[in-house]
Amino acid sequence: IAIDDFGTGYSSLSYLSRLPADALKIDQSFVDRLATDTSTLALVKNIIELAHSLGLTVVAEGVEQEEQARLLRLMGCDELQGFLLGRPVPVDDFERSVLA
Numbered sequence: 413i414a415i416d417d418f419g420t421g422y423s424s425l426s427y428l429s430r431l432p433a434d435a436l437k438i439d440q441s442f443v444d445r446l447a448t449d450t451s452t453l454a455l456v457k458n459i460i461e462l463a464h465s466l467g468l469t470v471v472a473e474g475v476e477q478e479e480q481a482r483l484l485r486l487m488g489c490d491e492l493q494g495f496l497l498g499r500p501v502p503v504d505d506f507e508r509s510v511l512a
Contacts, residue, residue: 413431413432413433413434413435414433414434414435414436414437414471415427415428415431415433415435415436415437416437417437417439417473418436418437418438418439418459419438419439419441419442419455419459420439420441428462428463428466428468429466433468434468434469435468435469435470435471435491436459436463436468436469436470436471437470437471437472437473438456438459438460438470438471438472438473438489439473439474440473440474440494441474442455442456442459443456443472443473443474443475443476443480443484443494444474446479446480446483446484447477447479447480447483453483456472456484456487457487460487460488460489461488464488469490469491470488470489470490470491471489471490471491471492471493472484472489472491472492472493472494473493473494474493474494474495475492475493475494475495475496475497476494476495476496477496478496480496481496
């Protein structure tokens with residue numbers, strides 16, 4: 413179970429202790445500003461550290477630039493997802509590329 417879009421909307425710190433989550437997904441809105449805003453950088457770093465201290469895997473959503481990926485890796489983010497790594501494809505195309 414993953415807590416999606418963490419840090420936006422109705423996500424709350426209380427969910428981290430109440431839900432049986434395995435992962436926390438950092439919302440794309442934070443990833444977008446990561447390389448240009450030091451406050452966002454500090455916030456994301458602390459989210460990653462908090463999640464790890466609770467035994468959660470951290471996934472960053474919407475990674476589109478190498479600099480974003482580099483910063484997230486340096487901060488210890490476990491998984492990245494976004495157009496930098498691959499675009500969505502139909503399941504048949506994905507299976508052909510993996511099994512080929």
